[in-house]
Amino acid sequence: MKIHQRHAWPLTVEEALPIQQELRKEVITSDQLESVQYVAGVDMGFEDSFSISRAAVAVLSFPDLELKEQAIAKRPTTFPYVPGFLSFREIPAVLDALEKLAIAPDLILCDGQGIAHPRRFGIACHLGVLIDVPTIGVAKSLLVGKHEELPLERGNWQPLVHRHETIGAVLRTRKGVKPVYVSSGHRVSLTTAIDYVMRCTPKYRLPETTRWADKLASNR
DNA sequence: GCGACAG
DNA sequence: ATCTTGTCGC
Numbered sequence: 001m002k003i004h005q006r007h008a009w010p011l012t013v014e015e016a017l018p019i020q021q022e023l024r025k026e027v028i029t030s031d032q033l034e035s036v037q038y039v040a041g042v043d044m045g046f047e048d049s050f051s052i053s054r055a056a057v058a059v060l061s062f063p064d065l066e067l068k069e070q071a072i073a074k075r076p077t078t079f080p081y082v083p084g085f086l087s088f089r090e091i092p093a094v095l096d097a098l099e100k101l102a103i104a105p106d107l108i109l110c111d112g113q114g115i116a117h118p119r120r121f122g123i124a125c126h127l128g129v130l131i132d133v134p135t136i137g138v139a140k141s142l143l144v145g146k147h148e149e150l151p152l153e154r155g156n157w158q159p160l161v162h163r164h165e166t167i168g169a170v171l172r173t174r175k176g177v178k179p180v181y182v183s184s185g186h187r188v189s190l191t192t193a194i195d196y197v198m199r200c201t202p203k204y205r206l207p208e209t210t211r212w213a214d215k216l217a218s219n220r
Numbered sequence: 221g222c223g224a225c226a227g
Numbered sequence: 228a229t230c231t232t233g234t235c236g237c
Binding site for chain 2: 043044046081082083084086087089090111112113116117118122123137139140141142143144181
């Protein structure tokens with residue numbers, strides 16, 4: 001798929017903050033997505049003690065979730081890991097991988113937060129806004145917010161609240177297993193996001209999309 | 221001022 | 228995120 005460069009990649013948090021503040025205004029948290037035929041998962045891996053970033057993308061058909069295409073891209077890591085600025089570290093390589101795809105996905109599930117972020121602009125939002133594709137954030141751990149305990153049965157969820165605002169959902173994708181943190185990335189509402197995450201997660205804790213991307217990102 | 225802190 | 232197999236428990 002064709003990717004258009006929106007901004008140069010900053011090297012420091014001081015340079016990244018104003019970019020984040022500008023782009024966050026473009027995030028859409030209501031449903032603006034077409035019928036989904038292809039869902040993609042994105043994940044990262046690193047080499048040489050983090051000096052090389054490796055992004056992997058897996059495109060699956062929806063709703064049958066069969067692998068249709070995959071792509072990998074490597075590039076030097078140029079931004080440090082700073083909580084709240086993950087996208088500036090990971091997205092450059094992700095865009096390289098997406099550019100290699102012949103199939104343009106209708107929806108992307110990201111490994112990390114969407115608006116469940118201190119400034120409401122997690123990696124799923126940043127990626128979605130940059131390429132104008134619907135995205136959902138599916139994180140394995142909490143960045144900000146708090147929530148009530150939730151029942152152990154699969155499918156249960158509780159709102160994730162931060163500063164009196166619902167920013168996402170804590171979702172049980174497997175009975176008795178640690179939940180995942182779901183939030184809108186771009187052009188997807190929270191309830192729709194929860195629905196897609198459930199439909200992409202029929203068997204394990206994480207969506208099939210991210211599990212495939214995970215496998216590609218590590219299998220060198 | 222003191223912790224907490226996606227991957 | 229990365230270094231890493233088998234093992235314990237439902």
